[in-house]
Amino acid sequence: MSKSNINLIKFLLLVFLFVWVAFTLFPLYFQLITSFKPVREINAMVPTFWPETFRPSNYTGIFADPGSLKSLIDSIIVSISNTILSLFLGTLAGYALARYLKGAVGENLSFWILSNRMFPPVAVIIPMFFLFDATPWGTDSYISLILLYLVFNLPLATWLMMVFFRDAPRELEEASYLDGYTPLRTFFRVTLPLVFPGMISVAMLCWIFAWNEYLFANLLTGTTVKTFPVHIPSFTQGSQTLWNLVMAFSMVAMIPPVGMFIILRKYMVRGLSLGVVKG
Amino acid sequence: MSSLTIKNLNKIYNPGKNEVHAVKDFNLEIEDGEFVALLGPSGCGKTSTLRMIVGLESITSGSILFDDVEINHLSPEQRNVAMAFESYALYPNFTIFENLAFPLEVKKNSSSEISKKVGDIAEMLQITNILELKPNQLSGGQQQRVSLGRALIRDPAVFILDEVMSHLDAHLKFQMLFELKKIHQTLKKTMIYVTHDQMEALALSDRVAVMANAVLQQFGDRNDLYHRPKNLFVADFIGEPATNFMKAQYSQNSTMKISGDLQFSLTNEISSEMERKQMSDAVLGLRPQNLSLEPIEGGDYIQGELVINEFLGERSILEIKSGETSFKVLTDPQKNIKKGDSLKIYYKKENVMIFHPETEELIEKAS
Amino acid sequence: MAQLELKNICKGFDHPVIDNLSLELEKGEFFVIVGPSGIGKTTLLRCIAGLEKLDQGEIHIEGKNITNLPPYKRDVAMTFESYALYPHMTVFQNIANPLVAMKKDDSFIKERVTEISKLLKISNLLERKPHEISGGQKQRTALGRTLASEPKVFLLDEPISHLDAKIRAELRSQFHNLEALREVSTVYVTHDYAEALSLGDRIGVMGNGGLMQIGSANEIYDKPNSLFVAQHLGQPGINSFEAELASEGDSYFAFAGEFKLPIAEEDGKILMGKKISKCHLGIRPQYIQLEVGSKKIETETTVFQGNVDVFEALGSYGVMMVSILGESFTLLTDPEDRYQHNDKVSLKFDPKTFHFFDINSGQNLI
Numbered sequence A: 001m002s003k004s005n006i007n008l009i010k011f012l013l014l015v016f017l018f019v020w021v022a023f024t025l026f027p028l029y030f031q032l033i034t035s036f037k038p039v040r041e042i043n044a045m046v047p048t049f050w051p052e053t054f055r056p057s058n059y060t061g062i063f064a065d066p067g068s069l070k071s072l073i074d075s076i077i078v079s080i081s082n083t084i085l086s087l088f089l090g091t092l093a094g095y096a097l098a099r100y101l102k103g104a105v106g107e108n109l110s111f112w113i114l115s116n117r118m119f120p121p122v123a124v125i126i127p128m129f130f131l132f133d134a135t136p137w138g139t140d141s142y143i144s145l146i147l148l149y150l151v152f153n154l155p156l157a158t159w160l161m162m163v164f165f166r167d168a169p170r171e172l173e174e175a176s177y178l179d180g181y182t183p184l185r186t187f188f189r190v191t192l193p194l195v196f197p198g199m200i201s202v203a204m205l206c207w208i209f210a211w212n213e214y215l216f217a218n219l220l221t222g223t224t225v226k227t228f229p230v231h232i233p234s235f236t237q238g239s240q241t242l243w244n245l246v247m248a249f250s251m252v253a254m255i256p257p258v259g260m261f262i263i264l265r266k267y268m269v270r271g272l273s274l275g276v277v278k279g
Numbered sequence B: 001m002s003s004l005t006i007k008n009l010n011k012i013y014n015p016g017k018n019e020v021h022a023v024k025d026f027n028l029e030i031e032d033g034e035f036v037a038l039l040g041p042s043g044c045g046k047t048s049t050l051r052m053i054v055g056l057e058s059i060t061s062g063s064i065l066f067d068d069v070e071i072n073h074l075s076p077e078q079r080n081v082a083m084a085f086e087s088y089a090l091y092p093n094f095t096i097f098e099n100l101a102f103p104l105e106v107k108k109n110s111s112s113e114i115s116k117k118v119g120d121i122a123e124m125l126q127i128t129n130i131l132e133l134k135p136n137q138l139s140g141g142q143q144q145r146v147s148l149g150r151a152l153i154r155d156p157a158v159f160i161l162d163e164v165m166s167h168l169d170a171h172l173k174f175q176m177l178f179e180l181k182k183i184h185q186t187l188k189k190t191m192i193y194v195t196h197d198q199m200e201a202l203a204l205s206d207r208v209a210v211m212a213n214a215v216l217q218q219f220g221d222r223n224d225l226y227h228r229p230k231n232l233f234v235a236d237f238i239g240e241p242a243t244n245f246m247k248a249q250y251s252q253n254s255t256m257k258i259s260g261d262l263q264f265s266l267t268n269e270i271s272s273e274m275e276r277k278q279m280s281d282a283v284l285g286l287r288p289q290n291l292s293l294e295p296i297e298g299g300d301y302i303q304g305e306l307v308i309n310e311f312l313g314e315r316s317i318l319e320i321k322s323g324e325t326s327f328k329v330l331t332d333p334q335k336n337i338k339k340g341d342s343l344k345i346y347y348k349k350e351n352v353m354i355f356h357p358e359t360e361e362l363i364e365k366a367s
Numbered sequence C: 001m002a003q004l005e006l007k008n009i010c011k012g013f014d015h016p017v018i019d020n021l022s023l024e025l026e027k028g029e030f031f032v033i034v035g036p037s038g039i040g041k042t043t044l045l046r047c048i049a050g051l052e053k054l055d056q057g058e059i060h061i062e063g064k065n066i067t068n069l070p071p072y073k074r075d076v077a078m079t080f081e082s083y084a085l086y087p088h089m090t091v092f093q094n095i096a097n098p099l100v101a102m103k104k105d106d107s108f109i110k111e112r113v114t115e116i117s118k119l120l121k122i123s124n125l126l127e128r129k130p131h132e133i134s135g136g137q138k139q140r141t142a143l144g145r146t147l148a149s150e151p152k153v154f155l156l157d158e159p160i161s162h163l164d165a166k167i168r169a170e171l172r173s174q175f176h177n178l179e180a181l182r183e184v185s186t187v188y189v190t191h192d193y194a195e196a197l198s199l200g201d202r203i204g205v206m207g208n209g210g211l212m213q214i215g216s217a218n219e220i221y222d223k224p225n226s227l228f229v230a231q232h233l234g235q236p237g238i239n240s241f242e243a244e245l246a247s248e249g250d251s252y253f254a255f256a257g258e259f260k261l262p263i264a265e266e267d268g269k270i271l272m273g274k275k276i277s278k279c280h281l282g283i284r285p286q287y288i289q290l291e292v293g294s295k296k297i298e299t300e301t302t303v304f305q306g307n308v309d310v311f312e313a314l315g316s317y318g319v320m321m322v323s324i325l326g327e328s329f330t331l332l333t334d335p336e337d338r339y340q341h342n343d344k345v346s347l348k349f350d351p352k353t354f355h356f357f358d359i360n361s362g363q364n365l366i
Helices: A003-035 A057-064 A068-097 A103-118 A121-133 A142-148 A150-167 A170-179 A185-213 A215-222 A228-234 A245-262 A265-274 B046-054 B097-108 B111-124 B140-152 B170-188 B198-204 B222-227 B231-237 B268-276 C041-050 C092-099 C106-119 C134-148 C165-177 C193-199 C217-222 C227-232 C265-273
Strands: B004-014 B020-032 B035-038 B061-066 B081-084 B158-162 B189-197 B207-213 B214-221 B244-251 B255-259 B263-266 B280-288 B300-311 B316-322 B323-330 B341-346 B353-355 C002-013 C014-026 C030-033 C056-061 C076-079 C151-156 C185-190 C202-207 C210-215 C239-248 C252-256 C259-263 C277-285 C288-291 C303-314 C315-326 C329-333 C344-349 C357-359
Touching: A003 A245, A003 B189, A057 A068, A057 A245, A057 B222, A068 A103, A068 A142, A068 A150, A068 A185, A068 A228, A068 A245, A103 A150, A121 A142, A121 A215, A121 C288, A142 A150, A142 A215, A142 B300, A150 A185, A170 A185, A170 C076, A170 C092, A215 A228, A228 B231, A245 A265, A245 C134, B004 B046, B020 B046, B020 B214, B020 B244, B035 B046, B035 B198, B046 B081, B046 B158, B046 B189, B046 B244, B046 C134, B111 B140, B111 B207, B140 B158, B140 B170, B170 B198, B170 C303, B189 B198, B198 C303, B207 B222, B214 B231, B214 C092, B231 B244, B231 B353, B244 B323, B255 B280, B263 B300, B300 C193, B300 C217, B316 B341, C002 C041, C014 C210, C014 C329, C030 C041, C030 C193, C041 C076, C041 C151, C041 C185, C056 C165, C076 C134, C092 C134, C106 C134, C134 C151, C134 C165, C134 C303, C185 C193, C193 C217, C202 C217, C202 C227, C210 C217, C210 C227, C227 C239, C227 C277, C227 C357, C239 C259, C239 C265, C252 C265, C252 C277, C288 C329, C303 C329, C315 C344
Parallel strands: B035 B189, B035 B207, B081 B158, B158 B189, C030 C185, C030 C202, C076 C151, C151 C185
Antiparallel strands: B004 B020, B004 B061, B207 B214, B244 B255, B244 B280, B255 B263, B280 B353, B300 B316, B300 B341, B316 B323, C002 C014, C002 C056, C202 C210, C239 C252, C239 C277, C252 C259, C277 C357, C288 C344, C303 C315, C303 C344, C315 C329
């Protein structure tokens, strides 16, 4: 392969990458600039790609409605609670599957658990509504969302933790037994530290799903509990949707997940590669 | 096959603040058809050197020549070098036949040609009867042979083996050593064998290049390395059991005093060299196999007390103490001596090695 | 009272690995189990440790039946082949771990860990993590952790197998010198027969689900009770071939094809007495001598001429394979010798060193 051929290919690759990045980042860019635009500009026939007028007051404007802040707080409550619950249950279940259920039974059971994740959550919306309606706390409560989100987060957490536990060397636990620790103490002293990076990445994944969830939240809640995706439609005045405020609000809603990602980035990478690289 | 020349080879990783100078001014000349071992402890630079020969690592400075043609800028497949890996790297979904045929298919040989070549290699390596099996059905030794076969089948100019024996148990290693030697005698290819095990290196190769701390310490055959090690490192690294080392003081009448009554005699050549260099302190090295319980003709002896008699089947290793100094003696199994016995240990002054206390180089007679 | 007693233990997976094995170790004994890879040595250790449940049989330590106790209730400590050091703990913490489990106070722990690390020459590494130290240092840390527990039985699973030859030789002396291992009893597992011979007070050769022979180093090497044991102790392995036995007057001979080898009178009498006509004849490589010089070779009945197949100088000794009349023999020579393929050599045999094994069972016939 001659040098000029290589350079041509490199150039084409660069062009391709550039197009791809532009394509992917454009919506984000547009979201950002729209959040700074005044109302009149967002309704313009020809969309502008740079705000003619900057309105940073949009960001304070969205909090004029006390519901906005409450919705962000509600989202945080629901997401964190669900993440903790999913992680806790998933870790225990994953450990059991990795260590104690061998052979066909274990394989089948773990696959069935994973298959629940492949199940489209929307198919159970109606029965779920009636189920939670029958409970003392009703549908419009924190508990119902926190429990309901387990439908998709718990199989994920269980499956991933099972994989991480499988890769944690059993010999380290055995060494701990011989040092005099019971299996329970061993689990906390030896096993968990080994899978800790994995747990972080599982937590991140669960959090993302819970944070962005709209369908169940919209159907079951809306008054007592209102997560931020459910609050977004309130930025409509009559027939006019105030997109600039919507964009500003969603920019603010992006801060918690993006912030967590940045802080815990190194754990993500370690966690994701834990299940892949052996030995 | 071709000769391989390495000139002033250097490799620096991460140039700048955290740089690692992995290979320093390495020079080597390997003849066509020679079996050379690259020997050294982990981290000595042998793997980096190897990777530069194969083309998997860029060269910081210096040159590598095959048959006097510089190949620095050629990619690995252009260099016609084949490598057998420590981990076999066999394709698990292919049969052994397909594994062996793979390099030839890449080169677009005809299928009849491929069958013949695979057949020849399989016969030479005695794996004809397993050609239809898959790698996971084979034993470690068989996998090893297939790995060698796949590298050999390309008929490379230079054949490189990277720590291929480290996974094998003692028994298998023993067999493989003989087989590899036979393969070399049959094919007469230029082979480079990389290892940290000095026994393998000495058993297989014509000459051994000993490396430590990125620098070539010595390049020579078994005789050179055993009897005239260039420095303390080589004397210590080569030979099992390890060479006995003792701090010594030179005194007149050609003797080296160790401690108390313990002293060794020197040859006149070494003696005069030490006087010429005005040396008094030195390190004395003596191989356990050059010490004996049987009187040696023309040899001297020292007195010592038996501390440990380590019976190892075909041989015994005795730990002898004289005053504060301990050293080891390799002998035939000894049943009649016990701890505390006073023994005469014989040696020849020609086998006494003296090393400079600072430079650690061997003191030899001035040529 | 035996320190460790194994009573008829059986353990199998999809096939039996340990079959009716019994063993008694006295206090202070350093017992080595040697055998080829995969034979079940590690399984045996894991059974004693409690990491595997026995199918049958009992294990007693100092008279107490511990068969049904989980590993953390048994008073044993084990060094794993892979070291199994806790990666998130420092060397200090790794060694201290069993003491923390016993809830000892900090000053005691510090003292004990310092003592052990000094003994094993790793005191300067206490603050490092396992991934920052070399293989030999990891091995010593793992050993330190085992020593710290002060168990009633030490279990060492191939502790130095994965280190290169030079470090192995050094660390072998560490096992000679560690008194602690001889205060209670130690079971040491290896596939390296030289290590076994060097270290064991008694050695058990493992095969066929059990210990085929138990004895001192000299006993099992010079008086192997079966061909299996003889083959597994020795590098190069013992020469063995099928031979027919016959007497000619007062002399006894072994025949293999055209090869006629005289055997010792005492052996011959015993074998004839047992009416044995065929057996496996075993000769260790070091008992075959190279005859040099111009002796009257033809008249010596124990000297034979043959062709060199291969010669290899392997460090401190040379190995030569010679064919004599269709039989191949391996012998040890001086590494300084130089022999080529097809050189003619004369080999001298010593009938007093021959071993005779049953042609079917492999048992030693003498």
